[in-house]
Amino acid sequence: MTGRGARISLAVCSALVIAFLWIPLVVIALYAFNGSNIQGWPIASWTLHWFGVTWHNPDVRGALELSVKVGAITTAVALVLGTMAAAAVARFRFFGREAVSFLLVLPLALPGIITGMALNSFFVYAGIAVSTWTIVIGHATFCVVVVYNNVVARLRRSSASLVEASQDLGADGWQTFRFVLWPVLSTALVAGGLLAFALSFDEVIVTTFTAGLQQTLPIFILDNIRQGQQLPVINVVAFFVIVVTVIPVALAQRVMRDTGIIRRGAAQVTEAVEAAEIPAV
Amino acid sequence: MAADAGAFEAGPPVRRARLRVSGFLWRRPWLKAVTLLTPPVGAFLVVYVGSLAVLFVSSLWTTNSFTSEIEHTWTLANYREIFSTANPYLHVAVRTLVIAAAVTVTDAILAFPLAFFMARLAGTRTRALLFVLVLLPLWSSYLVRIYAWQTLLAHDGAINWALNGLGLPDQNVAYTNTAMWIVFTYVWLPFMVLPIYAALERIPDSYLEASEDLGARSFRTFRSVILPLALPGVVAGSIFTFALTLGDYITPLLVGGPSSQMIGNYVYDNFATNVPFAAAFTLIPMLVMGAYLLIARRLGAFEAL
Numbered sequence: 206m207t208g209r210g211a212r213i214s215l216a217v218c219s220a221l222v223i224a225f226l227w228i229p230l231v232v233i234a235l236y237a238f239n240g241s242n243i244q245g246w247p248i249a250s251w252t253l254h255w256f257g258v259t260w261h262n263p264d265v266r267g268a269l270e271l272s273v274k275v276g277a278i279t280t281a282v283a284l285v286l287g288t289m290a291a292a293a294v295a296r297f298r299f300f301g302r303e304a305v306s307f308l309l310v311l312p313l314a315l316p317g318i319i320t321g322m323a324l325n326s327f328f329v330y331a332g333i334a335v336s337t338w339t340i341v342i343g344h345a346t347f348c349v350v351v352v353y354n355n356v357v358a359r360l361r362r363s364s365a366s367l368v369e370a371s372q373d374l375g376a377d378g379w380q381t382f383r384f385v386l387w388p389v390l391s392t393a394l395v396a397g398g399l400l401a402f403a404l405s406f407d408e409v410i411v412t413t414f415t416a417g418l419q420q421t422l423p424i425f426i427l428d429n430i431r432q433g434q435q436l437p438v439i440n441v442v443a444f445f446v447i448v449v450t451v452i453p454v455a456l457a458q459r460v461m462r463d464t465g466i467i468r469r470g471a472a473q474v475t476e477a478v479e480a481a482e483i484p485a486v
Numbered sequence: 487m488a489a490d491a492g493a494f495e496a497g498p499p500v501r502r503a504r505l506r507v508s509g510f511l512w513r514r515p516w517l518k519a520v521t522l523l524t525p526p527v528g529a530f531l532v533v534y535v536g537s538l539a540v541l542f543v544s545s546l547w548t549t550n551s552f553t554s555e556i557e558h559t560w561t562l563a564n565y566r567e568i569f570s571t572a573n574p575y576l577h578v579a580v581r582t583l584v585i586a587a588a589v590t591v592t593d594a595i596l597a598f599p600l601a602f603f604m605a606r607l608a609g610t611r612t613r614a615l616l617f618v619l620v621l622l623p624l625w626s627s628y629l630v631r632i633y634a635w636q637t638l639l640a641h642d643g644a645i646n647w648a649l650n651g652l653g654l655p656d657q658n659v660a661y662t663n664t665a666m667w668i669v670f671t672y673v674w675l676p677f678m679v680l681p682i683y684a685a686l687e688r689i690p691d692s693y694l695e696a697s698e699d700l701g702a703r704s705f706r707t708f709r710s711v712i713l714p715l716a717l718p719g720v721v722a723g724s725i726f727t728f729a730l731t732l733g734d735y736i737t738p739l740l741v742g743g744p745s746s747q748m749i750g751n752y753v754y755d756n757f758a759t760n761v762p763f764a765a766a767f768t769l770i771p772m773l774v775m776g777a778y779l780l781i782a783r784r785l786g787a788f789e790a791l
Binding site: 208211215216218219223226227228229230232233236243246247285286289290292297299305309311312314315317318319320321322323324325329330346349372377378379407409410414423426427431439446447450451 | 501504505507508511512515516518519522523525526527529530531533534535536537538540541544556596597599600602603604607616619620622623625626627628629630631633634635636637638640642643644646647672675676704729730732733734735736739740749750753754757761764765768771772775779
């Protein structure tokens with residue numbers, strides 16, 4: 206139905222939009238190799254010097270360590286809580302079932318400043334001092350739903366009679382989990398876990414309200430960009446962050462194409478959909 | 487029943503105990519559901535809903551202006567302050583909404599041709615490639631993407647270099663509302679492409695053939711068939727672009743100018759010194775998003791996905 210002219214102009218528009226998405230990323234990645242202290246363009250001289258400097262920078266190391274630690278704990282919490290909620294919602298019918306989905310999606314549907322501000326006033330009110338754990342709590346609120354969504358989708362696609370069959374054949378709860386449920390759920394859990402880690406690793410708005418003076422990697426980047434300090438180091442960190450996110454996503458896209466894992470946007474659409482569907486029920 | 491269970495209760499005691507627990511839970515599904523639900527729902531009710539409740543309650547408190555201590559006296563003073571026309575806050579709220587709307591419209595305009603090309607014209611391989619090219623920026627760090635634009639827009643940055651190369655004068659966009667608009671549009675664009683793509687992909691070819699058979703030309707088919715069916719996707723995408731812009735304070739901080747303050751900036755600036763006021767100000771984005779989601783549901787954004 207589309208004419209030749211329309212086809213070509215749509216292809217050109219698409220190419221321009223893709224260029225718009227990618228040129229800034231390519232440019233900032235190139236700055237990591239900038240030989241000069243000044244952030245000018247075009248880059249006059251090239252060096253690997255800043256990679257060494259960044260690697261030995263104690264602030265970068267501390268921030269990276271904290272981010273990995275928070276990401277790991279958050280992912281573990283999200284996996285446990287998200288899977289439990291998913292198992293209950295997918296396998297049982299009970300009063301308020303939709304309310305559970307709504308509750309879990311709320312932190313993702315509401316703007317970050319609301320979640321951050323709410324948790325902050327809660328901590329102030331309850332007299333809880335900021336620590337690694339307050340950051341974890343902040344991150345866990347919006348990471349649980351990611352695991353939950355992946356697992357619920359997988360459970361809905363698999364048959365509940367598998368579990369019954371396993372029990373009829375004499376398996377106990379652990380065996381049923383290990384040999385029947387785990388093979389069904391493993392990729393959903395891996396995907397949900399990766400996504401939860403990525404969200405936590407990148408989060409900045411909620412973190413600024415729950416971290417106090419602690420620096421996660423995004424907070425370290427933010428503080429330095431704001432003050433225009435250590436920009437060569439920030440360039441390397443930016444390069445690292447781009448590569449670290451791009452490689453696993455590209456790999457995962459190849460490996461787990463059929464599971465719909467990588468469709469982060471789509472997953473979030475589904476979440477928002479579920480969030481907003483609830484009041485109608 | 488008891489006899490059947492006995493037949494399986496062979497083997498070491500640990501296994502027997504496990505079987506007994508499994509059987510016990512199997513006969514009481516409600517107990518299993520309660521066990522599974524209590525930790526996640528309990529945690530969310532206490533921490534998250536509890537926090538929202540504290541947020542609302544503290545918006546009705548006040549702060550001692552000398553000590554910055556929260557005083558638990560009930561007052562609507564924070565709300566009066568926000569809605570008073572003598573203060574800049576309403577103006578800030580309006581600016582935030584206008585920018586969120588502008589970003590949403592721009593994203594829809596940019597995303598539609600790309601989503602259309604991906605969903606209806608590209609071959610399988612091109613489509614997969616484009617999909618990755620849209621997803622990767624979505625996954626890469628939000629802060630790094632803002633920082634990239636800060637660098638691009640700088641006086642001696644790549645954009646001015648390119649403009650000068652073409653014989654054009656410098657842009658003076660850095661640290662203005664325009665810069666903020668560009669950067670917001672950039673960072674949220676993938677969130678708009680994906681739902682529109684999903685909506686367009688779902689339109690059956692037969693609809694388009696039917697439209698042609700009935701004598702519609704390309705433009706008419708587009709306007710009367712494709713656009714109405716794609717609209718829920720656009721609305722779904724707009725939920726993200728709108729909500730994310732509404733609650734952001736980092737982009738105005740990093741690429742905005744002196745008159746680019748948004749709701750988020752005021753909340754962030756006050757959260758350490760004046761919790762009650764910051765809490766009251768978060769109520770505006772919350773109400774706006776509530777209304778937006780209700781309208782979006784009317785437009786079918788949720789059934790479409």
